[in-house]
Amino acid sequence: MSVLATKARLxxxxxxxNAAWEETRTTWSDENARDFxxxxxxxxxxxxxxxxxxxxxxxxLMRKVKEECE
Numbered sequence: 241m242s243v244l245a246t247k248a249r250l251x252x253x254x255x256x257x258n259a260a261w262e263e264t265r266t267t268w269s270d271e272n273a274r275d276f277x278x279x280x281x282x283x284x285x286x287x288x289x290x291x292x293x294x295x296x297x298x299x300x301l302m303r304k305v306k307e308e309c310e
Contacts, residue, residue: 243302247295254288 261281265273 243295243299247292247299250288250295251292254285258285 258281261277265277
């Protein structure tokens with residue numbers, strides 16, 4: 241699987257997770273839900289977004305290496 245395909249899959253999974261979380265929040269809105277959101281969802285989303293940016297850089301680097309090897 242290419243880096244771009246993996247990146248697209250990861251982005252799609254993050255989107256699905258966030259949609260499921262938003263649906264859950266319609267029925268779970270107490271202090272524990274807010275704590276869960278802050279402790280896990282915010283951090284996870286930020287880390288995945290950083291990973292997606294890093295994957296762009298990795299794809300560029302891999303493309304450059306391939307071009308130089310040909």
